[in-house]
Amino acid sequence: MQADTLLIIGVNHKVAPVEVREKLAHTAGCENPVVAIKTIPGCRECCFLGTCNRVEVICSTSESESTARAIRQHLFAGSGLSEEEVEKYSYLHVGQEAVNHLFRVAASLDSMIIGEPQILGQLKKAYKAAAELSTVGPVLNKFINKSFSVAKRVRTETNIGSSAVSISYAAVQLAKKIFGTLADKRVMLVGAGEMAELAAEHLIAQGIAGVVVANRTLERAINLAQRFNGTAVTLEGLASELENVDILISSTGATGLVLMKDDVKPIMRQRMNRPLFLIDIAVPRDLDPKLNDLDNVYLYDIDNLKDVVEVNKSERNKEADSASRIVDEETIKFQRWLDGMEITPTIVALRQKADELRRSELERTLSQVKDWSPKQIKAIEVLAASITNKMLHHPIAFLKETGTPVEQTLKLDLVRKVFALHPDTNEGHDDDELSS
Amino acid sequence: MALLFQITFVAYLVATGTYVLWFAKQQKEARMAARWMLTVAGVLHTLTLLTRYFEVGHTPISNMHEAVSFFAWSMTWGFLIFRWRYRVKNFGTFVSIGISLLMLVAAIASKEVAPLPPAMQSLWLPVHASIAIMANAFLGMGFCGGIMYLLQEREIKSRRFGIFYERLPSLEALDSLNQHCLSIGFPLLTLGIISGSIWAKQAWGTYWQWDPKETWSLITWFIYAALLHFRFTMGWRRRRAAIMSIIGFSSALFTLWGVTYLLGGIHSYAG
Known part of the structure; x- marks a missing residue:
């Protein structure tokens, strides 16, 4: 059996502007696309990761080329982009490259804000969802779980996490450049998402004076507002509340714009031109891009925030380098495991292992007794050989049995585990990663 | 006296250069040096004005050279006193460029001493x-x-x-x-x-x-x-x-x- 090829097809903030990413954010249909992707011919296992900065399809396939093309078509279906544009705005990683890429993503080395901690949680969530829908099998189980442990290793062995900042941190830096002190400023969160909560926590740590939460459902707004000792309003009350806040962070799941230029224009006069800092972390965007044309209004979307981080990036680059080395090392280890997931090398490895055992045990025994005749020695050697051969017969027959590709991989993994054939030494720790 | 003015002018240029260096490199040593240089230039400038006062026999703000020179002097000491109470990051770079430009105008303007009209x-x-x-x-x-x-x-x-x-x-x-x-x-x-x-x-x-x-x-x-x-x-x-x-x-x-x-x-x- 041919070992599966790993593929990653994706779009991230590096290759595609926010306008393109919006088109495939899968916000409209709530169904996880893995079920549909799994039906693509050649696709044996798959997992889908969608965050506000990236879309990644992780897939294990038997025919890499045609499957990759089909997955890409599926991702961009309905985006209205031409084939060339699709190729320009997406990337395809195959084999070892794919391994390296996922490890980098999990370790937050590929993040817009290097070292930001959210991506690992998002990847864990994506994996869990795929596991529940049974679209992941032995290869991806191993692969994705391994990426978790790589991320963990990077976090403990490098300093990337300590200087790590998230988008909300970048926003805090900018807010300070605009307002000086944040002590008497108020922030409004539009949309009660995880991202908004994180941003609010950052701002509260900076001593912000008050929090207002605006949400489509008032109930969720109230829940979130209570956590921050803030007040809650519905989306209809958004514009009138703008007069009293200085920073607005929008992260709704709305498909259209939530706040227009004309809504804000009259408010700026009422605010006596006190500046207003608008942060749009939603994809698709919530805030009218024209808002930035207003005097004393500063509008930033996710891509713009990247530039803020770019400014003090050099400090983190050193940590990123040592993190990259860890990722490269783990990639090679994993590749070795992946290469082993074929029948012939597994059988060879199994035989080798048995032969080594037989030979070393024989040597030990024979060196202890001196008065055996050559005939006796011969008999002992035959005995040892036939025991190992008989012991190996069923496992090898079991491996050679035909079955579905997923079953084959499972069997290979099982046999390799039972006989400890993995080149990777810290084997046992990986799989309990999810529970942590 | 003309020499003292020229020394002052050079001192200002050095201070400004150091401030620009500090702005570009953001090394604390450069900022310290720039502050000292500007203070030294300010003191030299005060001496220049005093000498001029005794030389012409009246307050040296009666022609363009004197007025602009006094302008630069006021800005220097205004800034130095200001920043003693109230600091603004990299303000010195911009102010020192302004001072140097004023000194340039003062250096170009005629330094001739004219008798003061009775009204003045x-x-x-x-x-x-x-x-x-x-x-x-x-x-x-x-x-x-x-x-x-x-x-x-x-x-x-x-x-x-x-x-x-x-x-x-x-x-x-x-x-x-x-x-x-x-x-x-x-x-x-x-x-x-x-x-x-x-x-x-x-x-x-x-x-x-x-x-x-x-x-x-x-x-x-x-x-x-x-x-x-x-x-x-x-x-x-x-x-x-x-x-x-x-x-x-x-x-x-x-x-x-x-x-x-x-x-x-x-x-x-x-x-």
């Missing part, structure tokens, strides 16, 4: 001229603040960060810098106009005669008065305040130079 032989000369020029010094610092505001705002607004974003302070800090400069500069400007008017009554017998310099200083006064007024009533702050303080200072400079060279009038022999 008055105690009002040091009072009126020094107040008016010190007003210009603070308004000039406000101008620097306004430029810094616009540079910083442009980077934040365009969301493309260049050399200024990290180096300049927050917009809020720059706006309050503008406010601070104005709150000293504007009262001085008012006092300058009032003292000039009293002196005019004594020297020419009338408080106000719509001489071009008087008219332009009034225009300057109105620009700043409008800025202060609308700041409190209509929220003219930040960007608009920065632009207004740049316009206001341009008008002040025109009062100082433009009027003298272009429009003439009874004031034109003075700075």
Whole structure:
């Protein structure tokens, strides 16, 4: 059996502007696309990761080329982009490259804000969802779980996490450049998402004076507002509340714009031109891009925030380098495991292992007794050989049995585990990663 | 004496160069050196002015060279005293460039000592001229603040960060810098106009005669008065305040130079 090829097809903030990413954010249909992707011919296992900065399809396939093309078509279906544009705005990683890429993503080395901690949680969530829908099998189980442990290793062995900042941190830096002190400023969160909560926590740590939460459902707004000792309003009350806040962070799941230029224009006069800092972390965007044309209004979307981080990036680059080395090392280890997931090398490895055992045990025994005749020695050697051969017969027959590709991989993994054939030494720790 | 002026000028240029170096490299040693250099230049400048005072026998603010030199001196000490109470990141770089430009003008202008006309032989000369020029010094610092505001705002607004974003302070800090400069500069400007008017009554017998310099200083006064007024009533702050303080200072400079060279009038022999 041919070992599966790993593929990653994706779009991230590096290759595609926010306008393109919006088109495939899968916000409209709530169904996880893995079920549909799994039906693509050649696709044996798959997992889908969608965050506000990236879309990644992780897939294990038997025919890499045609499957990759089909997955890409599926991702961009309905985006209205031409084939060339699709190729320009997406990337395809195959084999070892794919391994390296996922490890980098999990370790937050590929993040817009290097070292930001959210991506690992998002990847864990994506994996869990795929596991529940049974679209992941032995290869991806191993692969994705391994990426978790790589991320963990990077976090403990490098300093990337300590200087790590998230988008909300970048926003805090900018807010300070605009307002000086944040002590008497108020922030409004539009949309009660995880991202908004994180941003609010950052701002509260900076001593912000008050929090207002605006949400489509008032109930969720109230829940979130209570956590921050803030007040809650519905989306209809958004514009009138703008007069009293200085920073607005929008992260709704709305498909259209939530706040227009004309809504804000009259408010700026009422605010006596006190500046207003608008942060749009939603994809698709919530805030009218024209808002930035207003005097004393500063509008930033996710891509713009990247530039803020770019400014003090050099400090983190050193940590990123040592993190990259860890990722490269783990990639090679994993590749070795992946290469082993074929029948012939597994059988060879199994035989080798048995032969080594037989030979070393024989040597030990024979060196202890001196008065055996050559005939006796011969008999002992035959005995040892036939025991190992008989012991190996069923496992090898079991491996050679035909079955579905997923079953084959499972069997290979099982046999390799039972006989400890993995080149990777810290084997046992990986799989309990999810529970942590 | 001319030599002392030239040494002072060079000291200012070195201070400015060091400030620019500090701005570019952001090394603390450069900032310390720049501050010391500027203080040394300020002390040298004080000596230059004193020597000139004894040499010409009256307050050395009677021609363009003296007026602009005094302007630079006021700005130096205004800045040094200012930053003793109130600090703004990298403000020194911008102010020192302004001072050096003023010194350049003073170096080019004629240093000849002319006999003082009888109308100017008055105690009002040091009072009126020094107040008016010190007003210009603070308004000039406000101008620097306004430029810094616009540079910083442009980077934040365009969301493309260049050399200024990290180096300049927050917009809020720059706006309050503008406010601070104005709150000293504007009262001085008012006092300058009032003292000039009293002196005019004594020297020419009338408080106000719509001489071009008087008219332009009034225009300057109105620009700043409008800025202060609308700041409190209509929220003219930040960007608009920065632009207004740049316009206001341009008008002040025109009062100082433009009027003298272009429009003439009874004031034109003075700075």
